[in-house]
Amino acid sequence: MSAIFDVRNLKKMFGGLAVTNDVSLAMAPGDRVALIGPNGAGKTTFVNLVTGNLLPDSGSVTLAGEDVTRLGPTPRVRRGLVRSFQVTRLFSEMTPEEHVALAILQREGRSGGMFSSHRAMPEVMDETHALLSRLGIAHLARHPVSEIAYGQQRLLELALALALKPRVLLLDEPAAGVPQSDTARIEQAIADLPADLAVLMIEHDMDLVFRFAKRVVVLAAGEIIFDGSPDAVTKDARVRQAYLGSYADARSVA
Amino acid sequence: MALTTNSGAASLTGGRLTRDAIGVLAILAVAVLGYFLFPNNLALLTRITAIALLVLSLDLVTGYCGVATLGHAALFGAGAYGAGIAAAHFGITDPIAMLAAGILAGALAGLVSGAVVLRAHGLPQLVLSIAIIHLAHEAANKASGWTGGSDGLAGITPDALLGHWQFDLWGRTAYVFGIVLLVLAFVILRQIVRSPFGMLCRGIRQDPVRVRAMGGSVHGTLVKMYAISGAVAGAGGALNAISTQVVGLDSLSFTLSAEALVMLVLGGTGSLYGALIGTAAFMWFEDVVSAANPFHWLTIVGALLIAVVLFAPKGLYGSLAAVFERRGRKAP
Ligand SMILES: Nc1ncnc2c1ncn2[C@@H]1O[C@H](COP(=O)(O)OP(=O)(O)OP(=O)(O)O)[C@@H](O)[C@H]1O
Numbered sequence: 001m002s003a004i005f006d007v008r009n010l011k012k013m014f015g016g017l018a019v020t021n022d023v024s025l026a027m028a029p030g031d032r033v034a035l036i037g038p039n040g041a042g043k044t045t046f047v048n049l050v051t052g053n054l055l056p057d058s059g060s061v062t063l064a065g066e067d068v069t070r071l072g073p074t075p076r077v078r079r080g081l082v083r084s085f086q087v088t089r090l091f092s093e094m095t096p097e098e099h100v101a102l103a104i105l106q107r108e109g110r111s112g113g114m115f116s117s118h119r120a121m122p123e124v125m126d127e128t129h130a131l132l133s134r135l136g137i138a139h140l141a142r143h144p145v146s147e148i149a150y151g152q153q154r155l156l157e158l159a160l161a162l163a164l165k166p167r168v169l170l171l172d173e174p175a176a177g178v179p180q181s182d183t184a185r186i187e188q189a190i191a192d193l194p195a196d197l198a199v200l201m202i203e204h205d206m207d208l209v210f211r212f213a214k215r216v217v218v219l220a221a222g223e224i225i226f227d228g229s230p231d232a233v234t235k236d237a238r239v240r241q242a243y244l245g246s247y248a249d250a251r252s253v254a
Numbered sequence: 255m256a257l258t259t260n261s262g263a264a265s266l267t268g269g270r271l272t273r274d275a276i277g278v279l280a281i282l283a284v285a286v287l288g289y290f291l292f293p294n295n296l297a298l299l300t301r302i303t304a305i306a307l308l309v310l311s312l313d314l315v316t317g318y319c320g321v322a323t324l325g326h327a328a329l330f331g332a333g334a335y336g337a338g339i340a341a342a343h344f345g346i347t348d349p350i351a352m353l354a355a356g357i358l359a360g361a362l363a364g365l366v367s368g369a370v371v372l373r374a375h376g377l378p379q380l381v382l383s384i385a386i387i388h389l390a391h392e393a394a395n396k397a398s399g400w401t402g403g404s405d406g407l408a409g410i411t412p413d414a415l416l417g418h419w420q421f422d423l424w425g426r427t428a429y430v431f432g433i434v435l436l437v438l439a440f441v442i443l444r445q446i447v448r449s450p451f452g453m454l455c456r457g458i459r460q461d462p463v464r465v466r467a468m469g470g471s472v473h474g475t476l477v478k479m480y481a482i483s484g485a486v487a488g489a490g491g492a493l494n495a496i497s498t499q500v501v502g503l504d505s506l507s508f509t510l511s512a513e514a515l516v517m518l519v520l521g522g523t524g525s526l527y528g529a530l531i532g533t534a535a536f537m538w539f540e541d542v543v544s545a546a547n548p549f550h551w552l553t554i555v556g557a558l559l560i561a562v563v564l565f566a567p568k569g570l571y572g573s574l575a576a577v578f579e580r581r582g583r584k585a586p
């Protein structure tokens with residue numbers, strides 16, 4: 001199948017440091033890719049670059065055949081490229097219900113309505129509560145986000161991405177900060193995603209990676225050092241080197 | 255906590271409508287009380303009503319959208335001159351038509367100043383807004399053929415309201431007109447701030463990056479809100495022009511902009527009630543204190559402000575609401 005998401009030769013320097021160094025990565029509909037790599041490898045930066053939150057120095061991002069490299073984040077989302085954040089970004093004074101309803105209305109191009117209310121739209125409310133139930137946070141639907149636990153905020157973060165019904169979904173460590181008891185919900189929600197969706201997930205937990213991914217991409221020091229099957233990744237010498245190297249660095253820093 | 259949520263869910267839209275009805279009744283009750291308590295001071299009450307529209311308008315962009323501005327009187331002044339010039343130069347003396355001219359001029363001023371102010375964030379944004387009000391003031395001063403310059407724009411004689419009620423010497427018609435306008439604005443704005451568009455605005459204030467990640471347009475939404483805000487401030491300006499029958503440069507001043515911000519902070523940002531309470535409290539206090547002690551009233555107003563900011567940082571309404579909310583949650 002042809003690529004719905006195609007990144008070519010992406011480069012980004014942060015003050016002399018090549019944080020993204022000639023990265024190319026393509027996904028077809030239905031792909032399940034895990035992006036792994038040591039801390040500081042540039043995984044989040046990669047997501048920021050392809051979603052338009054950061055401007056690359058060079059390279060291109062193509063979405064369903066359209067070059068979106070020069071577009072801002074908003075038009076990319078509207079074309080179906082959706083991300084979640086590693087560190088939760090939510091509206092602290094708003095409730096989960098308002099968050100999800102707003103995302104649904106946004107998806108349907110109805111978020112500009114001034115003389116309506118989401119609470120008076122049964123189809124929006126039903127979808128909102130169905131999604132919140134799926135992630136196990138329906139009982140918190142009307143509490144301000146500032147009053148709910150971080151692990152549950154993480155679930156809401158994922159709910160927002162799902163509510164947008166993306167074509168390409170980039171998840172930045174969706175399970176980080178989620179209590180063990182809730183990771184199953186996250187996994188299930190990701191497993192239930194439509195089959196034709198292309199999903200890239202950044203994740204450190206290798207058990208999760210192996211259950212999710214059909215393909216693993218390893219990023220180290222801004223470069224892709226491995227792109228292949230989950231079976232092959234653990235045997236790869238450069239990958240072992242990168243992880244060991246980073247642990248050695250960590251030890252020497254500590 | 256679960257209990258309050260459930261009862262809230264049960265009477266959802268009903269509860270909101272009841273609260274709006276209470277709000278409208280409260281405005282009307284205060285208005286009637288003012289009418290009978292200060293029958294010789296209706297001009298002041300009408301002025302408070304006009305300024306309340308300005309502060310409501312400021313709340314839309316500052317309280318709901320998080321835009322910092324010290325130039326909001328530009329929108330009010332545009333409405334005042336819009337209505338005044340329509341009457342004095344174009345013979346449009348029907349008060350409703352003058353009001354429409356003011357609303358239109360205010361909305362246009364909102365679009366223009368929004369387009370400028372929204373280019374920056376934080377302090378630079380504040381500085382841009384100050385530049386705008388100074389430029390507007392200077393422009394009105396220079397264009398004295400149209401605005402009367404520093405003498406003020408005179409020759410504004412509105413017709414009877416709806417062909418029935420003359421704008422009398424005691425200012426009764428103007429007062430009733432103003433209160434009706436305020437109630438209308440309040441009802442419309444209550445609807446707008448809780449609409450999807452209003453949610454989007456609150457979202458932008460709390461995290462514009464998240465709004466973009468949802469596919470929301472930050473700039474477009476803010477410009478729209480600025481235009482709405484301009485229409486509301488313009489209505490206030492028009493009311494002022496119609497009721498006083500002159501428009502002075504002070505309606506387009508930095509001082510008025512800053513005072514509006516003070517009133518908003520005093521009442522509490524991000525709530526329409528806060529804007530109304532802040533305006534009424536500030537202007538009433540200013541009137542009482544300046545009469546009692548014409549030399550030191552500014553000092554006293556300053557002390558009051560410091561007290562509010564230190565001890566009730568959410569403003570008069572915001573702090574009260576927080577207390578009630580806490581009580582409501584503790585109750586079984
Ligand atoms: N805005 C920025 N300015 C300068 N340097 C940055 C910026 N953002 C990230 N970096 C640096 O770029 C490198 C990659 O960071 P990034 O957040 O992409 O790593 P990551 O792979 O997501 O790591 P983690 O697994 O810890 O989330 C790090 O060295 C980081 O310090």
Ligand SMILES: [Mg+2]
Binds near residue numbers: 043044045086
């Ligand atoms: Mg990261």
